[in-house]
Amino acid sequence: MSLAVPPLRITDPAAFGRVAVLMGGTSAEREVSLQSGQGVLEALRARGVDAHAVDGIPALVEAIRAGTVDRVFNILHGNRGGGEDGVVQGLLQALGVPYTGAGVLGSALAMDKIRTKQVWIAEGLPTPRFARVPPGGDLRAAIAKVGLPAFAKPSCEGSSVGAARVVGEGDIANAVGVARAYGGEMLVEEMVVGDEITVAILGDVALPSIRIVPAGEWYDYNAKYLADDTQYLCPGLDEAGERAAAGLALAAFVAAGCSGWGRVDLMRERATGRLLLLEVNTAPGMTSHSLVPKAAAQVGIDYAELCWRVLEQTV
Template sequence: MNALTFPPLRLTDPAMFGRVGVLLGGTSSERNVSLDSGRNVIEALRSRGVDAIAVDGIPALALALVEKRFDRVFNILHGHNGGGEDGIVQGLMEAFGVPYTGSDVLGSALSMDKIRTKQVWLSHGLPTPRFIALDQASDVHAAAAELGLPVVVKPANEGSSVGISRVVEEAGLDEAVALAVRYDGQLLMEQMVVGDELTVAILGDQALPSIRIVPKGQWYDYNAKYIAEDTQYLCPGLEGEDEIEIRRLALAAFRAAGCRGWGRVDVMRDRSSGRFYLLEVNTAPGMTSHSLVPKSASQAGIGFEELVWRVLEQTLPGHAAQEHSHA
C-alpha cells in the first residue's frame, strides 16, 4: 500500500525559482497557525538555497505584487477573512500573473464553503453526512430533530476546528449556535458520525497514506490539533482494501471540488457500518510540527524539505497540478 512512486524533481537549481514570497499570517482566526507554518516553510526553502521571504497578510501581498518583489508565491495563509484559502488572494495573484501554490480561485472559494462543497460532492455521488444549512432565522431545534441527535454545529466558512460544537443532547443546541454565530456566514448542522477520524493528504495527482487521528480526549478539537502532545497519529490509518478505498475517495473529493496541487481531505469512518463520509477539504493545510500532511508525506518517503520543494514546483509552467484544476 505504501509503494507510491513520485516523479523525479523537476528542478535541482534553487535559483530557477527566483525570489519566492511565502504568504503567511494574515488576519483570519487561524493567524497563529499560519505564522508557525510559514516559518517552517521558509526555513525548509532556505535550507535548500531558495531565496524565500515572508509576506504577512493580503495588504502586504498586494504592495509586493505592485512592486514586483517576487517571482512566485508559496501560499501558507490559512482560513478566510484575511486568510488565503477563500479565493481572494488567488484572484489577486491571477490578476498580476504571479504563479502560486495550491488551488485556484474556484477550488479555494468552493472548499472554504463547507455547505456548497457538500452539495457538489452529492452531485458527484460522493458520501457526506446529512446536513442542514442554517441562518439566523432557522429553528435549530427543528433541524436537530430532523437530522437526529447527535449533531455537529459549525460555521460553514471556518477551519482548524474553530467554532465547532458536538451536541449530544438538545439542551446543548443553543449554546452551540451562540458559539458558531460569532463567525460570519451561514451555519452548518450535520449528523455526527461516530467512529474514526481520518485525513488524507493530496500531493499532485496522488493521495498519500491516510492518517487515523486518536486524541487523548473524546474529540479532535483545536487543543488536540495544535497544543496537546498526547494526540496519536496512526499512518497509514487503515489497511488493505479500506486504505485503497479511502485514498480513492479523497482524491475524487479533491478533484470534484475543483482543487489542485496539494491539500488535505478530512474523512469520518462510521464505526457501526464501516462507511466513509467526507467532511471537508483544506486547500492550504498546516505545516507545523503537529501538522498532518508532513506526517503522511514522511510515511510515503518524502521528508519535509522535499515536500515543500515539490509543492513549490507546482508553480512552474506546464505542471500537472495546474492542469488538474477542473478534472
C-alpha cells in the same frame, strides 16, 4: 500498498526566483498560519530558495508592486483576510504571479463546507447528512432535523474554529450561543461514530492515510495544535481501506475543483465501515502537529522536500 512518488522536476533553487511565503493574515486562523509559514520559510531557505516572509494580502500587494515577488507559497489559512477562499488566488491570477495550491474555483468552493457537500452529493460521493442554517436562522430546528449527536460549525471556517459538539439537549444552548457569536452561515452535520481519517494530496498522488486518535472525546482545536497526546496512525487503514480512501479522496478533491496539494478529511463509520467525506483543506497546516508532513514522511519525503515539491508545482 506501494506508492510511486514521481522524481523531483526541479533541482536548481534559482529556478523559483524570489518566493513570497504568504502567512498570517487577518482570519481566525492567523496564529496557525504564522506557525506554518515560519516552518515553510525555514525549509525553503535551507534548500537554497530565495524565500521571504510576507504577512497578509496588503503586504503581498506592496511586494508585487515593488517587483520583489516571482511566485507565492501561500500558507494563509481561512477566509476574511486568510488566503484560502479564492480572493488572493484571483488577485495573483490577474497579476500573472504563480502560486501554490488550488485556483480560484477550488479555493472558494472548498472554503464553503455546505457548497462542497452539495457538489459531492451531485457527484454521488458519500458525505454525512446535514442541514444549512442561514445567518440568524433556527439552529435548534436544524439540529432536530439532523438528529443527535451532531456538530454545529461555521460553513466557512477551518481548524475547528467555532465548532460545537451537540450530544444531548443540554448542549444545544451552547451551540446556539456559538452560532450567534459567529453570525454567519452554519452547518449542522450528523456526528459519525467511528474513526477520523485524513488523506493528503500531493499533485495527483494520494499519500498514506492518517487515522487520528485524540485523547479527548473529539479532535478539537486543542488536540490539533496544542496537545501532545493525540495519536496519528499512518497508514491509518489496512491495504483495502487505503485503496478505498485514496480513491475517494482524489475523487472528492477533483470534484471540488482543487489541484496542486491539499488534504481531504473523512470519517469511517464504525458500524458499517463506510467512508464519508467531511471537507477539503486547500492550504493545510504545516506546523509541528500538522498532518500532511506526517503522511509525506511515511513515503520518505521529509518536511523540506515536501515544501519543495509543493513549490515546484508553480513552475
